[in-house]
Amino acid sequence: MSRTGRVVGRGAGGRIARSGIARSGVELLSSFRPRRALPTMVLLSIATGALVGILVAGFEQLTVEVLLERLLAAPLWWQAVAPVVGLGATVVILRLAGRGATPSTSDEYVRAFHERHPRLPISQLPAKLLAGVATIGLGGSVGLEGPSVYAGATVGHGTQGLFGRWLRREEAKMLLTAGAAAGIAAVFKTPATGVIFALEAPYRDDVARRALLPALLASASGYLVYVAVLGTAPVIDLGSHDVDLSIIHLGGGALLGLVAGLGGRGFAGLVRWAKGLENRFPIGMRILVGGAVLAGLVVASDAVFGHPLSLGPGVEATKWLRDSEHTLLLVAALLAFRVVATLTTVGAGGAGGLFIPLAVQGVIVGSFLGQAMGVNEIGLYRTLGLAAFLAAGYRAPITAVMFVAESTGTSAFVVPALIAAAASQLVAGTSSVASYQLDKRQGVVERRLALPLTSVLTTDTLTVPPDATVSELVHIHLIGRREREVPVVDGGQYRGMCGLEQVSDLEREAWDTTLVAGITRRDLPTARPSWTLRDTMTQMDSNDTDHLAVTDDHGTFIGVVRADDILRLDEILDETEGV
Structure with missing residues (x-):
């Protein structure tokens, strides 16, 4: 009798435990799911992603193929003059076509995410994209992902305007997040990174979890449409990824994470200072001074490196690092040139993002530290530097690690990248290149x-x-x-x-x-x-x-x-x- 009782008791307890675990699992999964209108959200997320993929493909083709690549092959005098022309054109486009729109791009997504009634006028989208084309295509040192994120968020927000009668405010904000995810997925050819970035960017220590399903669908559709048009070539190619990991590499990743974390923290503070110049100096003065600085950087970088490596988002700088060996002094000089060029472009009112500049600076820091330590796997250190610097500057460690995994196409770098990104967070502080990030999701009160x-x-x-x-x-x-x-x-x-x-x-x-x-x-x-x-x-x-x-x-x-x-x-x- 007692044995039967004990057996029954354990069985009932086991069923209760398993039932409790099952309920907990269901509740956890349901917290990542939209609360209603699921079929409508699925269709709208896929449609939003596809449209964003087409927009980003056109934007990148015009910026890179039509303008930037031709600029890099142009005479030095034009390379020096082009950035100020691009900054001037950006101001004219935003004031006339954009009716006074600001050059802010990915920051607008974060701001709109936190607003109760976000406003992203679809009428300003063409002007913002053209401003990005002018800034980046003519040599401004910012990234293509900024206008891409803005395009995605605006398309997602505009979709809510068309189908608002079937959506609540919560679901409308999910479409805004889904569009931003599609923008990142398309421009970097990294769909998982797009999802994580869109969920992670609004907060420094949290994620927007309820937008997960729409972001997944939009990111996948945006990626598929984009690669169908322009292919799958990586934005930043770090070279060979074959490496035998050891405990030394993990320790090196932690050290690199601390160094890059401090660097990303400092750069984020400088970016916020550069953005603040808008309220201190008139736009005409900022364009003239910024154009003069960028022209000087072009001439100086061409003399030092044999190429104008201060131009553009920085992809050419990573190719220069990858293709041959350089002294530590040259690598350090390259980092200084890239930091000054990006800050100048931001301060002068350029339209673009900071994801790629952060990644490029991380690659340079990783190259410097790996070379200083005398390691053979310099490609690993460049990748870990990318993860740590990006994680610290944007306060987005999961995004940084996912970007490494998708960009390299190998799992070998994931564990050291996790260590590097985690170490960077220990010293990153609260500063971020994103102006409207909050620490975490807030309760109703x-x-x-x-x-x-x-x-x-x-x-x-x-x-x-x-x-x-x-x-x-x-x-x-x-x-x-x-x-x-x-x-x-x-x-x-x-x-x-x-x-x-x-x-x-x-x-x-x-x-x-x-x-x-x-x-x-x-x-x-x-x-x-x-x-x-x-x-x-x-x-x-x-x-x-x-x-x-x-x-x-x-x-x-x-x-x-x-x-x-x-x-x-x-x-x-x-x-x-x-x-």
Whole structure:
């Protein structure tokens, strides 16, 4: 009896355990799946990817075949002049055809991903692509993946506009992510990398997991359409991939990861500085100075290396490294030329991405360190440098490792690449070349508290002048409108708050003779329209109040924000779900 009981008990327990594991597995898988409209999402994701594949193929053909390759074969004087011509053409295209569009590309995808109501006008897409053609095709040192990602995100967002009646906001954002994945998959001929990048780019320490299935479908269809047109030749060819791995290589990967991680961190900080030049100097000055710097780099790099290796995204630089041996001084000089060229292009308003420049700089760092250590497998170190530098600069380690796996076509480099990418994250800090990355996905309350104060700002609030009597304040505002606190405003200028707490300390007989100015509370802070709801709640809590006046920098009264309005977040927002 007892044996039977024990057997039954174990059997039931085993079934319960297996059932629990099964449920956990199903729940995990379901968290990566769109919540509804699955057939519609499948069809739209495939169609989005195919269209993006065609767009990227045309963009790359025009940029590389028609312009860049001809530029690389042109006389030196034209190679020196071409970048400034490209930057000038970029500005003209964006202002006229793009109606004032910015040169930002892949950053626009990340920004739109985090916006509640993203705006990626399809009308600006041709201008952005042509701006990328002008910048990169005429020698700007940025990557083709930026306009490709922007094209994918815009097409995905535009698809939502056409089929919005059948899609929720969450599903519309999935199409935006799917389009970005297709853009990367096409331009690099790496479909898995496209998926991982689109999911990883919006966050530094998280992924957009619910967009996985649409991203997979769009990436696959975009890749197939692209390679059917232009073939499968890799963007960056690192040479032979035959190597016998040993524990020494793994240790070398960790060391390279730390070095490249610091380099990627520094470069990311410099990129953010270069982007900030837009707000400090007029575009004309930036183009002239940037064009002069790029021209000088072309002439100098041609004299030093025998080729103008500062031109273009940097693929020619990796070929130069691969085809022959060079001194450490030349390799270090090449890294300096490439970093300055990319920063100059970004600062001067060029349109393009930073994925390829980061990868190229990683290849150079790997070449330098491998050569300095005297290793024979220099190709391995170039690949690991690529993974570590890219992982640190974009804060996208999984993308970097997947790019290595797909680019090399071998599994031998995956483990050391994982070690290099992981080591780079230890020293990468929080900086990234992507301007709008968040640390991680936020919960519903966190996302709401990140909203601007203007989401709950009341601008039609009645105010009281400082020369009004307390009796008027009480009967008109405190009793008549049931207000607890009222802003005191004199000729548009905010003077303080006055309410029940101040009136309660005053004798009833003095109401008719006491002016509001005499009991106004002036120690409360004033909020600014640029504050978030989190900033506002923090100030309210610190000052023990549930009202804050909102003014501009000159003290002009704008309105009032109340704690009750912030707490009624369900009435502020019309949706609560996101990707």
